[in-house]
Amino acid sequence: MAQMTMIQAITDALRVELKNDPNVLVFGEDVGVNGGVFRATEGLQKEFGEDRVFDTPLAESGIGGLAIGLALQGYRPVPEIQFFGFVFEAMDSIAGQMARMRYRSGGRYSSPVTIRSPFGGGVHTPEMHADNLEGMVAQQPGLKVVIPSTPYDAKGLLISAIRDNDPVIFLEHMKLYRSFRQEVPEEEYTIPLGKADVKREGKDLSIITYGAMVHESLKAAEELEKEGHSVEVVDLRTVMPFDIETIIASVEKTGRAIVVQEAQKQAGMASQIVAEINDRAILSLEAPVLRVTAPDTVFSFSQAETVWLPNYKDVVETAKKVLEF
Amino acid sequence: MASKTKNNTIDAKKQLENIESQFEMFQILNEEGEVVNEAAMPELSDEQLQELMTRMVYTRILDQRSISLNRQGRLGFYAPTAGQEASQIASQFALEKEDFILPGYRDVPQIIWHGLPLTQAFLFSRGHFKGNQIPEGVNVISPQIIIGAQYVQAAGVALGMKKRGAQAVAVTYTGDGGSSQGDFYEGINFAGAYKAPAIFFVQNNRFAISTPVEKQTAAQTIAQKAVAAGIPGIQVDGMDPLAVYAVTLEARQRAVNGEGPTLIETMTYRYGPHTMAGDDPTRYRTSDLDNEWEKKDPLVRFRKFLEKKNLWTEEMENETIERAKEEIKIAIKEADDTPKQKVTDLMEIMYDEMPDNLKEQYEIYKEKESK
Ligand SMILES: Cc1ncc(C[n+]2csc(CCOP(=O)(O)OP(=O)(O)O)c2C)c(N)n1
Ligand SMILES: [Mg+2]
Numbered sequence: 300m301a302q303m304t305m306i307q308a309i310t311d312a313l314r315v316e317l318k319n320d321p322n323v324l325v326f327g328e329d330v331g332v333n334g335g336v337f338r339a340t341e342g343l344q345k346e347f348g349e350d351r352v353f354d355t356p357l358a359e360s361g362i363g364g365l366a367i368g369l370a371l372q373g374y375r376p377v378p379e380i381q382f383f384g385f386v387f388e389a390m391d392s393i394a395g396q397m398a399r400m401r402y403r404s405g406g407r408y409s410s411p412v413t414i415r416s417p418f419g420g421g422v423h424t425p426e427m428h429a430d431n432l433e434g435m436v437a438q439q440p441g442l443k444v445v446i447p448s449t450p451y452d453a454k455g456l457l458i459s460a461i462r463d464n465d466p467v468i469f470l471e472h473m474k475l476y477r478s479f480r481q482e483v484p485e486e487e488y489t490i491p492l493g494k495a496d497v498k499r500e501g502k503d504l505s506i507i508t509y510g511a512m513v514h515e516s517l518k519a520a521e522e523l524e525k526e527g528h529s530v531e532v533v534d535l536r537t538v539m540p541f542d543i544e545t546i547i548a549s550v551e552k553t554g555r556a557i558v559v560q561e562a563q564k565q566a567g568m569a570s571q572i573v574a575e576i577n578d579r580a581i582l583s584l585e586a587p588v589l590r591v592t593a594p595d596t597v598f599s600f601s602q603a604e605t606v607w608l609p610n611y612k613d614v615v616e617t618a619k620k621v622l623e624f
Numbered sequence: 625m626a627s628k629t630k631n632n633t634i635d636a637k638k639q640l641e642n643i644e645s646q647f648e649m650f651q652i653l654n655e656e657g658e659v660v661n662e663a664a665m666p667e668l669s670d671e672q673l674q675e676l677m678t679r680m681v682y683t684r685i686l687d688q689r690s691i692s693l694n695r696q697g698r699l700g701f702y703a704p705t706a707g708q709e710a711s712q713i714a715s716q717f718a719l720e721k722e723d724f725i726l727p728g729y730r731d732v733p734q735i736i737w738h739g740l741p742l743t744q745a746f747l748f749s750r751g752h753f754k755g756n757q758i759p760e761g762v763n764v765i766s767p768q769i770i771i772g773a774q775y776v777q778a779a780g781v782a783l784g785m786k787k788r789g790a791q792a793v794a795v796t797y798t799g800d801g802g803s804s805q806g807d808f809y810e811g812i813n814f815a816g817a818y819k820a821p822a823i824f825f826v827q828n829n830r831f832a833i834s835t836p837v838e839k840q841t842a843a844q845t846i847a848q849k850a851v852a853a854g855i856p857g858i859q860v861d862g863m864d865p866l867a868v869y870a871v872t873l874e875a876r877q878r879a880v881n882g883e884g885p886t887l888i889e890t891m892t893y894r895y896g897p898h899t900m901a902g903d904d905p906t907r908y909r910t911s912d913l914d915n916e917w918e919k920k921d922p923l924v925r926f927r928k929f930l931e932k933k934n935l936w937t938e939e940m941e942n943e944t945i946e947r948a949k950e951e952i953k954i955a956i957k958e959a960d961d962t963p964k965q966k967v968t969d970l971m972e973i974m975y976d977e978m979p980d981n982l983k984e985q986y987e988i989y990k991e992k993e994s995k
Contacts (some may be wrong), residue, residue, distance in 0.1 A: 328801075332908050333834030354835045355773060356804035385770065388805070423751065424901075425701040425729070427769045565981065594967060594985045596974050601700060601751025602965040606993060 303483040306476040308450035309339050309415070312457035313377065315487045317347045320375060323461060325352045327362060327379030336381060337417060337476055359385050362393020366412045367400065376412045377461055381417035383470060384427035384598075385435075389591075393582045397466040398441030413460045419472035419511055420561060420593075420608045423601040429473065430598045433447035433510075436468045437539035437571075443492055444539040448513035450481040452536055455490030463492060470477055472511045495542035497549065501531035504622055505549040508559040509535040512591075512609065516559050519614035528622055538568055546572065547580050554585040555621045559614055564592040586624030591617045635723075640844075642755045647845040649891055650871060651861040654918050657928025659866075666870045670935055675929055676717055676787060678944050680709040680923055683733045685948035686742075687896075690749070690808035694900040698956065699749045703730040704896030707863075710922035711890035712797075713737065714865035718872035719795060724763040724781050726774040726796040730827075731893075734797070735764040742955035743962070752965045753973060763792075771802045775811030782820035783883065793879040799824040801832020803846045809853070812887055816855040820966065821879035823872065826888045829894045834908035850887035862890025863920040879924055966993050 303311065316323045325340060325347075331354040344352040355362050359380055366376040380386050386393065397410040414443035420429045437444045445460055445467055449454035453471070460467040498513060499520050506516040515532045520530035533549050535541045550556045556576060558569040569590040576588050591609050593599075599607035652661045659665060668676070693699040705712060708730070716725070716734040727735050732745050739762035748755030748766060756766035768774040778796035787790050802808055803826050815822040826846045830837050836991075843849060850857025856878075860871045861936045868890055875886035895918065897903040930936035967989045970981050978986065 328832070329834045331834075334907075336833065336903075357832050357835070357842045358804045358806060359800035360806050361804070369817050388770070388772075388807075423700060425751070427767050506788050516820050564985075594971065594989060595981050596967070596970040599967065599970060600753050600965060603970060604751070606989070607970070 300480045300484055302480040303450045304477045304480050305447070305450045305453045306337055306339055308483050309456040309457060309471065310341055310343070311483065311485070312454040312461075313340065313343060314346070316377070316458055316461045317343065317351060319487070321379060322373060322375045323351070324369060324374050324378045325379075326355050326365070328355060328357055328381045330354060330379050331414040335379060337473070339379070339415070339471070358391055359388035363389035363397065366414070367392060367396055367410055368408045369409045370400075370412055371408060375461060378412065378414055380414060382424070382428040383416040383432055384430045386416065386432060387561055389485050390511040393436065393442070393466070393468070394439040398439045401465065402441060409464055410466045411464045413457070413459075413463070413469055414466070415469045415471060417471045417473045417476070419474055420598065420604055421474040422512065423604060424473070426598075426600065431593070433468075433470055433538050434562055434567040437568060437591065441466065442539065443537065444470065445492060445537050446470045446472065446510040447536060447539070448472075448475065448498075448510055448534050450483050452490060452496065452534075454483055454534060455478055455488050456492070458487060459489045459492050462489070467492070470510070474511050490536070492537045493542055496534045497531060497545065498534045498538055499530065499532040501529040501553065503529045503553055503555065504561055504618055505531045505533060505546075505553045505556040506614065506618070507533045507535065507549075507556060509538055509568075510561060512559045512561050515609065515611040516613040519618060522611065522615050523618055523622075530618065530619070541572065543575055543579070546576065550576055551583045554583055555624075556584075556588045557591060557614070557617050557621055558588065559591040559609065561593060561609060563595050564590065565595045567592060586621045589617050589621055591595070628741065640881065643848050644844045647847045647857065647859045649859045649861055651864050652866040652870060653864045653925055653929055655925055657925045659929070663696070664867075664870055666866060666873060668869070670933075673765040673930060674935055674940070676714060677926055677936055679713045679717070679737060680865065680926065681941060681944045682948045683709050683713055684923060685945055686733065686952060689949065689952045691896065693956065693964055699746060700751050701729075702749050702900045704894060704900070705730060705733055707893045707895040707917065707921070708827055708829060709733075709864040710865040710868050710926075711824070711825070711892045714868040715795075715825060715872045715888075716868050718876060720792065722763060722790065722792040723876070724794050726765055726778045726781065726787070726794065727767045728771065728774060728797050728799065728802065729767045729769055730799070731797045732767060735767070738762065738764050738818065740764060742951060743958040746955055746959040747962060750959065753960065754962060754965070756985040759919065771800060772805030772807030772811075774798065775802070775805070775882050776807045776814065778822050778824065779811050779818070779820055781815035782815055782822035782879075786818065786820050791880050793823055793876050795823045795825070797827060799832060800826060800828040800837040800840055801845060802826065802839050803849060809849070812850065812855060812885065815885040816853040817826070819884035820881065821882075822885040823875045823879060824830065824885060826887070826889045827892050828889050829892045830897075831894075831909065833898045833903065835925060836908070845889060847887060847889040848861065853887075855885050855887060857887035857889065859891065860887045862892030863922045865922055865926050865952065867947065947957070968993060
């Protein structure tokens with residue numbers, strides 16, 4: 300076991316899969332010599348050669364199309380989009396093509412591609428870098444969307460994503476890259492896609508969340524504990540398809556729930572989760588299910604970012620409304 | 625089964641050589657500040673020559689100050705410009721006020737010289753929307769973050785100018801990396817198809833973050849990409865302010881005469897890191913290469929040229945440096961004095977009319993931000 304940051308766990312997962320499967324290819328802007336702008340691919344080109352780990356010209360649409368083509372030739376591409384705010388350039392490749400490859404070929408072809416990409420607020424990037432766009436990709440049938448919240452989860456989920464035979468969007472929250480270390484096994488292990496993890500058990504309220512908001516929610520749970528509330532925190536880990544079973548089991552136990560996401564409120568993941576809870580567990584609910592989200596503007600210019608982003612105080616406030624309903 | 629080919633219908637070598645041979649780098653001033661192309665010398669008055677030098681010196685100081693302000697945490701996002709002054713400043717110097725600039729993130733100097741107040745450049749760096757609120761009468765848009773997006777938009781601005789019958793051009797900038805984007809090709813192709821008055825710059829500083837231009841494309845020059853769009857292209861010494869000025873002026877002339885767009889590749893180098901957010905050029909560049917390019921420095925070369933003509937003195941240089949420092953200090957103070965950006969400000973600039981969901985959230989954030 301080693302103490303790893305999330306970025307180290309990600310590099311480690313890539314190394315494991317590059318070793319395991321000769322068809323795995325890692326590519327993107329600056330992933331080679333430079334090891335990626337966050338050093339997620341540090342040392343990989345040196346270890347596996349330029350055939351397996353290589354820089355691309357600067358074009359996200361090209362990167363997406365290249366991945367699809369390489370997959371048609373039997374490779375298992377793991378491209379990087381340098382920041383997820385640039386994904387709009389590759390949306391046809393991703394939502395228009397990759398997501399539909401199996402479907403439109405009647406199962407003859409597939410796109411076992413894992414797109415890795417940093418995103419997320421709190422690190423004061425320029426525009427179009429930090430946007431929470433998971434809802435946009437989750438809206439496209441054919442794609443899976445994964446967002447880890449810890450180094451341990453990141454490694455196991457990334458290995459599963461690469462082995463998955465369908466396209467997976469693997470989103471890495473920039474604030475979590477180096478914010479803490481955790482014991483991570485050096486050997487390979489997998490965490491199944493589509494399985495949530497109860498990060499904290501509780502009896503009075505369920506917080507359903509993912510990504511960096513898992514940590515805000517855990518902090519909120521501690522605050523609420525001081526006031527005598529026992530709060531459960533469910534980390535989805537896979538945002539689409541998400542683990543309805545675990546969510547419902549938690550809600551049926553606690554009778555109260557809130558959903559916390561970093562993204563804007565409009566048409567986001569939280570709405571989808573609330574709808575599923577209402578569909579399946581309405582009779583177990585003692586209170587309406589509320590949401591904690593960012594407001595409905597474009598991701599904040601960096602100077603107001605701290606206020607714009609939801610934090611544990613917002614979680615506490617909303618949790619109390621539901622607890623006191 | 626396909627049969628064997630009998631003959632080479634394409635002489636690949638000859639075809640490419642024919643194209644490449646047309647794109648030799650255009651130069652007027654060599655590294656020693658000597659005029660090597662008298663015939664192409666632009667008609668600039670002594671005062672204009674001095675003004676061009678003044679602006680380059682000023683911009684070098686602005687770069688140095690911006691880097692140290694960033695290190696002190698007093699500026700945010702910043703992409704260093706030292707080394708690229710001739711490409712940036714001399715190209716803008718050939719424009720008229722009514723020309724419209726669509727810059728990339730590194731092209732802040734051009735829009736400052738086109739009229740953007742320094743204070744706003746600093747607010748842009750700090751991630752304050754007021755930095756992007758371009759004053760009336762200043763024909764620029766704030767720097768583009770999405771590489772290539774400005775290129776297609778430039779075709780639209782240019783077509784609009786043509787439809788209005790304006791005697792003006794749309795001018796846009798990207799880098800060697802940017803010339804790989806689909807938007808790059810779409811932009812030059814659209815402008816060509818409409819014969820729209822646009823000038824497309826590619827500042828080829830040899831690297832896109834860490835990726836060398838050799839990995840970006842098989843094309844020997846970026847200028848030759850113009851051929852496929854059916855528009856003229858030229859490669860110019862981007863460390864030579866007179867050459868950059870001359871080709872920009874000519875491209876502008878052609879554009880306003882209704883002869884369509886031009887692609888200009890300026891051969892240049894950024895001395896500093898890609899941005900101030902943790903890039904380490906020693907991971908991908910050698911100091912030999914740095915030294916080779918620093919010898920071509922645009923300020924050194926232009927200073928030599930002007931000194932020989934008795935048009936530049938140490939005094940003038942120092943005066944410019946002092947003025948730059950003073951104005952930067954004032955602008956930073958103004959940026960400091962600008963009211964902090966609020967989430968409610970962002971809500972106000974989302975739509976023409978605020979929709980109900982935002983109105984509701986507005987009240988919540990107003991309350992939050994008044995505490
Ligand atoms: C669409 C898009 N993709 C990727 C990036 C990230 N990025 C910022 S600058 C850069 C390299 C650009 O290189 P070049 O075009 O040569 O311009 P230079 O920075 O050298 O001036 C990259 C990859 C971005 N901003 N936008
Ligand atoms: Mg470049």
